[in-house]
Amino acid sequence: MAQKRPSVDALMIGFGWTGAIICQELTDAGLNVLALERGNWRDTPTDFSPAFIQDELRYRYRDHLFEEPARDTVTFRNNRDETALPMRELGSFLPGTGVGGSGIHWNGQVFRFLPYDFQIRTQTIARYGAQAIPNDMPLQDWGVTYQDLEPYYNTFEYIAGISGQAGNLNGQKTAGGNPFEGPRSKPYPNPPMTQTLGPLLFAKAAQEVGAHPFPCPSANMSRAYTNPLGVQMAPCTYCGFCEKYACGNYSKASAQTTIIPVLMRKDNFTLKTQAEVTKINLDSTGKRAVSVTYVDAQGNEYEQPAELIVLGAFITHNVHLLLSSGIGTPYDPSTGKGTLGKNYAYQLTPGVDVFMPEDKILNPFVGAGALGVIVDDWNGDNFDHTGLGFLHGGYIAAYMTNGRPIETELVPEGTPKWGAKWKQAFVKNYLTSMSLGLMEAVLPNRENYLDLDPTYRDAYGRRLMRMTFDFRQNELKMQDFQMGKMTQLAQAMKPREIKQNKRGPHYDIVPYQSTHNTGGAIMGANPADSVVNRYLQHWDVSNLFVVGASAFPHNSGYNPTDTVGALTYWAADAIRKQYLKSPGPLVQA
Amino acid sequence: MPDNRLGRRGFLTAGVAAGATAATAALDSAEAHTYQGKVPWAPHAADVPEPVRGNTYVFFTADEAAFVEAATERLIPKDDLGPGARDVGVPLFIDHQLDGAYGRAARWYMQGPWAKGTPTQGFQSRMNPAELYRAAIKAIDAHVKATQGGKNFAALTAGEQDRLLTDMEAGTLDLQGVDAKTFFGVLWQNTKEGMFSDPMYGGNKDMAAWTMLGYPGARYDYTDWVGKQGVRYTLPPVGIMGRPAWTPKS
16 A cells, blocks of 8 residues: 655656756746656766776676666567567667666767757658658657747756857858757857867868868867856866766766756755656546655655656656556557557667778777767758658767777778687777767657557566567668768778678667667647647646657657757746646647 | 665665665665755765675686686687787686676566567577576587587687687577577677776786777876877876786785
8 A cells, every 4th residue: 555645746757857957947936846766866976986987897888877677678579560578688778767867878969959850741841742751651740849949958058068169140150060050049158179080080071072060069068167057067078988977077967967956955845766656646537647656665655646747757768657657548550549659769870980090090088978070961951852762861970989998899891700800900990990970860650659568567567668669761761871971971081991880771679879769758739649738748637747858759860868958948937937827738739 | 895885776676576675774764765955965975886806716617617718718819919818807707797796687677478589679588697608608518528529618729619609609509498699699798898897897907908909998087188189198007996007016
């Protein structure tokens, strides 16, 4: 029997980036806010210290900061004809657990989505006609526009201290930035990072082929910075331990380094850790969330009532919690009806390895998660897709994120996978090789979706969530096109040789690709095709907001965090300015 | 590793519905998980790693150790560039990993039903890594004894060992119910881990593998090298517990 706790004004499920933002905003509005986090308290001096964080085995290969499949995982299959099996160990994506969530072990590559993304259906039809959208692609506008979100992108970028060069400031193109980006009303709060030899060689090559290189907008600090909340961050030391690691140097934006030091000191905020929410409970009408059920580390069960509930776990858990709580209508791919679980998407990440001559010492270990140069010429609708057979695109990057030796796998084409020849090739090329990578959009497909697994269960006895996902024709055709562009760029760097690494044709859950899972509880203008409205408020349950990348109707050719941050500030603002004054649906269905 | 950290890292895991660990209660009463009005901080709370203690096998039998020493040395052999897996302690590293949480697959989802699955569905063995090594080595040595005149794997020539490893990698070696391809994948991954991870875990002895690559190890500040385009880094590697050169010779 669950012990009932006293009610709170607002309850936050999950305490990563979105949790910290929502709690900061709602406590500022005067609400009494409780956050429930399934993992542990974690902070820089105790848990991420530079005395021990540079540990490839413990963090990358023993998953120290990541979630445990033993406790909760997904089942996976490529298509509906297969039987889904559990993801028994982590691989393709690495969700976090604990305070700060996945946002403590990111690289810090920070991109706004394009204006095109938010109105992708409308703009695609306007430029190419309705027949350009395949029948099996439920491509949807988001219900918000870039102009709506622009101020909230600013808010997130200033909280996080992003280093970068604007390419379009109030409509004025500025040299050195991304000429394809949507207009921004303010410059980045910090200048770009200092590039090392590898990205500089790429920038030169990109200019030679007529592309428009710019420094990656970075959540690794290019200088000391104090954010609008008064929280201070330190200059990045280029130690090369960002993605899959936490920063010990207060140099990478995360909930811990930007918001939590202020939020934790507020009297109207409470955090409970080791509190896993297992269900959101509705009243008898099914229109109002009254409480959540959570379980502590000892297995004790509690019921926590709240007036307002915000769900901000990792995207797979947002969707899983809605499915297992029976909130919304599960999507059925055979009919196309239902919305919960639909438009699950990911990212396609092929690359080209570049092996430079022996005198080009690249020192790959002098790196940072977002140290690199980007080309956006073949992203979004920045180029004419007529006759190409696919929509959207992706950015091409020359990152120098790290030289971590277990993870580094740069050996030329034809090298044996182990033994003396592998060793010779690995040692010979270690200091002089790098990779170009593509961050390719994945557009929705009718057959890519999330639902509940009929067989496997988690540690709490709930059915696991089942992921049915594969790369479809749009992604594979786009990959072929982009491999040509990447190869051309790689060759322009005047390498000794290159090696092409395509993905697919089938999505494989084993090798790490990215933690850019999106969709399943998508936003939109209409309850017939979305789970939450333009303010991320649940269409059916108006005192429930669902924030995070689960709201993306498609995945763009960029990393998701900037857009997650902007949407979260957008939703928080709607709660503060509209919902709290008059609780109820903010958009009439 | 301070004992109290064991408790803070204690989790509810599949099959263990309650209890967590005894140490949990010692450090964190249920109320201690509630944080209000301040940023929590406590002395001696650092989440530090645990180094390997001692230099003897704690998991492998003598036969298993002989196999792992021979096989890992074929995967990364000693040559003019530097040491091989055996000389830097990769077998000791694997031994201690198998004796710990990794060997038990403590973090993995290990509930049935079990099916082979497609290659894109990943690891589906009901054996944890410790069980996998034990069963695979037994089957490999049995196979070798039956086909190679009573020798075990370690007694074969390098060329014969390479051929068997190649067959395992391809999945064509029949290991009586053990998936050879799965075992090879785990063995190769663990070999790379032992070769190139921090020496505190038992491999990469004297940071010899890092020195061979030119990797400076667990450094956290390259600020003075960012602007030095194309210049080889000069400082020697350092590990989380320091450098061998700092230990007085006895």
